[in-house]
Amino acid sequence: MSTDHFDLAGRTALITGASRGLGQVFGRALARAGADLIVTSRKAEDLTPFCHEVEAIGRRALPLELDVRDQYSIEAMCKAAIAAVDKIDVLVNNAGCNIRKPALEVTWDDWNTILDTNLRGSFFVAQGIARHMVERGYGRIINIGSVTSVCGYAGLGPYGASRGGIKQLTMSLADDWGPHGITVNCLAPGWFKTNQNRALYEQEGWVEYLTDRIPLKRPGKPDDLEGAIVFLASDASAYVTGQTLLVDGGISGGPVKIKL
Ligand SMILES: NC(=O)c1ccc[n+]([C@@H]2O[C@H](COP(=O)([O-])OP(=O)(O)OC[C@H]3O[C@@H](n4cnc5c(N)ncnc54)[C@H](O)[C@@H]3O)[C@@H](O)[C@H]2O)c1
Numbered sequence: 001m002s003t004d005h006f007d008l009a010g011r012t013a014l015i016t017g018a019s020r021g022l023g024q025v026f027g028r029a030l031a032r033a034g035a036d037l038i039v040t041s042r043k044a045e046d047l048t049p050f051c052h053e054v055e056a057i058g059r060r061a062l063p064l065e066l067d068v069r070d071q072y073s074i075e076a077m078c079k080a081a082i083a084a085v086d087k088i089d090v091l092v093n094n095a096g097c098n099i100r101k102p103a104l105e106v107t108w109d110d111w112n113t114i115l116d117t118n119l120r121g122s123f124f125v126a127q128g129i130a131r132h133m134v135e136r137g138y139g140r141i142i143n144i145g146s147v148t149s150v151c152g153y154a155g156l157g158p159y160g161a162s163r164g165g166i167k168q169l170t171m172s173l174a175d176d177w178g179p180h181g182i183t184v185n186c187l188a189p190g191w192f193k194t195n196q197n198r199a200l201y202e203q204e205g206w207v208e209y210l211t212d213r214i215p216l217k218r219p220g221k222p223d224d225l226e227g228a229i230v231f232l233a234s235d236a237s238a239y240v241t242g243q244t245l246l247v248d249g250g251i252s253g254g255p256v257k258i259k260l
């Protein structure tokens with residue numbers, strides 16, 4: 001197979017939650033592979049430095065506001081995105097959040113915040129953009145899952161439920177939209193150092209504890225996610241849909257809880 005199958009020149013990718021963290025990792029990788037970007041954040045001005053970075057690579061970056069917990073914000077963003085460009089080829093449903101708490105302390109509001117953001121938000125953004133993709137008969141939707149899509153961890157009940165839901169949603173949407181030329185896959189990262197889990201990384205001994213449980217014996221680096229996002233966004237994955245690709249150094253298949 002030619003490496004051209006990974007080329008994203010002429011494609012446009014929309015990435016939610018691109019003001020920091022993994023959203024920017026995914027955007028950077030797609031832009032380097034040739035894609036122009038639409039990037040979203042709750043505050044458009046938070047996207048300015050990243051848009052300049054993308055433009056410096058020679059690609060376009062259109063910033064749009066989006067709060068994935070707000071139905072009207074999703075509808076407005078989808079309308080604006082579709083109106084602004086000829087076509088949207090790739091959607092990366094990345095915006096997400098976590099509130100890490102023992103299950104006995106989880107409140108009604110905690111549950112709603114996590115599930116509304118990670119699961120309901122991803123579904124309705126996908127639906128809005130898929131309406132456009134269905135008309136064109138082409139699309140690549142990449143839902144960001146997690147190692148918690150396939151593993152259970154204390155303190156991550158609602159978060160794990162949202163990520164398990166994303167894995168299931170991926171399979172269902174792949175079946176819904178496959179006949180329209182749209183693939184839907186889930187990229188599930190392991191434990192990367194971002195704002196979301198900064199508190200864990202700052203705990204004494206956490207990195208050593210984590211490393212001990214990862215078969216590849218190191219935490220993930222942003223670069224580790226680049227190949228997987230470009231693969232799932234490009235024609236290299238044309239016959240792959242409904243799948244969850246774990247990029248986690250093997251932790252989901254390794255000694256997750258016990259060391260023998
Ligand atoms: N860091 C990891 O190890 C890891 C592992 C697996 C999955 N994830 C997932 O990857 C995604 C990116 O997380 P990250 O690690 O970069 O953390 P992060 O907190 O740095 O980024 C989360 C992004 O989502 C945005 N966001 C949150 N709530 C939103 C809302 N209501 N509307 C719009 N945007 C909203 C934030 O503004 C931010 O841009 C999340 O969905 C997260 O759950 C992260």
Ligand SMILES: O=C(O)[C@H](O)[C@@H](O)[C@H](O)[C@H](O)CO
Nearest residue numbers: 098146147148189190196197
């Ligand atoms: O806040 C947290 O406990 C962490 O951010 C987790 O959610 C992980 O980062 C990740 O999702 C595992 O794959």
